[in-house]
Amino acid sequence: MLAKLFDLFSAQRAPAGYRPGVTLELLRRNLGMDSFHLLEAGHAEFDLGAAGLRVQVSERTQAQLLMHVVMTEFSLQVPAFEQGEVRFDLHHTGSLKRTGIRCRYRSGDKALFEVVSKRLLGDARLNAALMPLDFKHLSIECGHNGWTVTLEHMGGSEVVNRMPAFRRYVKLSGEQKTLLENTLMALQRVLLAG
Template identity: 60%
Template structure:
């Protein structure tokens, strides 16, 4: 019985979610992203947290890790906070529709009002500039949350991330191309515009 408890404790320590993966270099991916974005307003708040401005839109960028078996990913998450015109709570995920080809955007309600999810989807589809910016985007996650009087958008883009493998050993930064950068910034500005009117 003691052996099982010790083994369980060792496994827990090995796979702890709050432990940084071996080989993780805090801030390195964020620095690569800073160069890719090329924004004059990039301000570091800590090794893994920065703030940028795109016109009148203020964004936070947070570097986070995701461990897998013999590798880890370093993702950069763009966080946008927008005052809400009405209060409430809700969590929604936005993803591309279509099994083979992208056929539009879908809003999946995780919690909150279903009518608000339908209204959010209608607004995303009605804003042509935002729709055109989101369709070619390769984002890992796009979450939109309403908490009280504030919307919070969290967008994890595939570009601006790093893959670190231990066996075989390699490290690769996935850069943002100029076209991806343009679509990403347009999408974030468009989300600010849509959510401020919702």
């Protein structure tokens, strides 16, 4: 209960020292993509692959005592050919070592979840990209506007401490950048295959 109150309070205002858009600028340099454009403070987009997959990126802050973390969320919109609404997450299995990928149902049409999760887990290229990808959270949602995929990577984020004062950007390595691109393109391909 106390954690929920803290989350509610901290969600209403930005942490002290948060500079909207700074982390995205560091991410832009890190990714080295010509198509990366800042839309407004805290929001950007870029095109990925020959098909021109449009990826939205936004900053999300998480306040802690005397520090905060600015994480980047990558999201994409994919048209939905299936009917229904569903929300679920993908995550790694295994406690010490990654052993696989699992879909966790959150809400909505259970039958649609079963069909789509079977397609996602059965795709070899998607699993090859997801297994070594260092992501914190990956959610997939289907609604009136189609599929929305939101992926939060462990890299591409900034840690800001007030005491002692320091800022540190956590880079996306070249391998993780490639895995992220492959994952997003594979998710689009599999979701469109319905």
